[in-house]
Amino acid sequence: APATAETVYLTAGRMLDPASGRITEAPALLIEEGKILKTGTRASLAAPEGATVIDLPGETLLPGLIDMHVHLTGDPTKGGGYSFLAYPGERFVIWAVNNAEKTLMAGFTTVRNTGSDGYEILAVRDAVNEGEIPGPRIFAAGPPVGIVGGHCSDNNYLPPEEEATGAGVATGPWEMRAKVRQNIKYGVDFIKTCSTGGVFSKGTLLGAAQGTLEELEAIVDEAHMRGLKVAVHAHGTVGIKNAIRAGADTIEHASYLDDEAINLAKRHGAYLSMDIYNTEYTLSEGEKNGVMEESLDKERQVGGVQRESFRKAVKAGAKMVFGTDAAIYPHGDNARQFSRMVQFGMTPIQAIRAATTTAAEALGKSGELGCVAAGCVADIIAISGDPLADVSALETVNFVMKDGVTYKKD
Ligand code: ARG
Incomplete structure (x- = not known):
């Protein structure tokens, strides 16, 4: 993980835990060294001194998503057929x-x-x-x-x-x-x-x-x-x-x-x-x-x-x-x-x-990836809508954290 991972206290409107299917209202997460150290609610878990506080009111937290089949080196607009053979690996x-x-x-x-x-x-x-x-x-x-x-x-x-x-x-x-x-x-x-x-x-x-x-x-x-x-x-x-x-x-x-x-x-x-x-x-x-x-x-x-x-x-x-x-x-x-x-x-x-x-x-990464419990890698996203009512809400992601580092915050 990149060395910039700091201690983060993350709160939001709701959190969906896919494993249980349960929603937590006003969730609070303590993130340290790229991992989720503790989870609770804003009432049960306080921000430790010195932590970076990120509050996402009205947003729903979920674990970072996993796509099991991509080809990052490919692009559909660069020509079909075997036109890719014209490009060097670089x-x-x-x-x-x-x-x-x-x-x-x-x-x-x-x-x-x-x-x-x-x-x-x-x-x-x-x-x-x-x-x-x-x-x-x-x-x-x-x-x-x-x-x-x-x-x-x-x-x-x-x-x-x-x-x-x-x-x-x-x-x-x-x-x-x-x-x-x-x-x-x-x-x-x-x-x-x-x-x-x-x-x-x-x-x-x-x-x-x-x-x-x-x-x-x-x-x-x-x-x-x-x-x-x-x-x-x-x-x-x-x-x-x-x-x-x-x-x-x-x-x-x-x-x-x-x-x-x-x-x-x-x-x-x-x-x-x-x-x-x-x-x-x-x-x-x-x-x-x-x-x-x-x-x-x-x-x-x-x-x-x-x-x-x-x-x-x-x-x-x-x-x-x-x-x-x-x-x-x-x-x-x-x-x-x-x-x-x-x-x-x-x-x-x-x-x-x-x-x-x-x-x-x-x-082979159960309990590490795709989860939002203590011990999981701090890969967390936030969306505005309710994905259980309309799953296409996942098409608009406002916040992205990976390994405890924030990459996107709209
Ligand atoms: N890489 C696959 C192939 O060339 C893509 C198939 C896409 N089509 C589909 N209906 N899934 O066979």
Whole structure:
């Protein structure tokens, strides 16, 4: 945490504790060395001498939000298709620095960066952690590990003589393990792979499985052995089931869910991270932004199905986290997904838990992140509206504290 963290006495109109769903009126929090030391009410907890007092009358406090699927190095307005191949890695860093700030100011104090071309994101993560630039706490995957020609691991249909190959491309269980080890060697926080094709890659099919079960098991086993979690992109049903059976910790997109897939996710304890907002952005702005016709076509196929799968998964009680795939839509608009999650079957508190309590659990950071109790990291936001009455109130965040440091106070 940046060294500027001081002792803060924070009060507001109300506080929502997502874990219990309870509202505290006139809450007071004592924050020291970047952590919540004590919680109470203005009546029960007094301001210690010398503390910086921050009072947010009429505001509702919540834990800082967590987005489990972003790509800070990506920007939807920089051209679609493979136009990103025209930019050097340094340029991605510049975008990521800007996007990190936008994300933090929108109330997201933690993100999982679920894949980047190279290891540039690790420098962004470290610069945030050392207080050099404002941004959310970043858990970074680095280059996705996966098959030759696969969605997310590789880039297709380029001139063969260019020999353009993704950094995480591998064939067979041992090569997959080697790529996992290489990512760990450079300092990633978790592993990303893709077990089906995707929307934004050339020549991949949403329904087609990528990688054999043996390859996926090798990736998961190698990562788990080293204490890292695995996020698996999967749209099609077969690939979703392969990923869950291989032991994936989170399933990204999870678009074509049948009952067996939902039951498998529940039985294995896999979290579903379903990005049900971005489809609207792509279908309205994608063409103008230069998204390939192939991708627009796949998006038209998958958007509605994914939203119905979301509804089924909520009803069945699967574990679900908030993941938006920011980069497909502009960073900073992350909270727009909350209202869609409610529209497609969640209660507001369920949607809020997906971005706090449950996300923290999926990161292995329960009791540390996504919470507002004593002992939690002091990541706190404030909003004006009542998120339990209208969850879209989270789209306007007036106050952002991370690690006890105030980054925004409107
Ligand atoms: N990165 C994902 C892919 O290319 C994005 C999918 C977005 N669409 C959606 N309906 N979730 O496949």
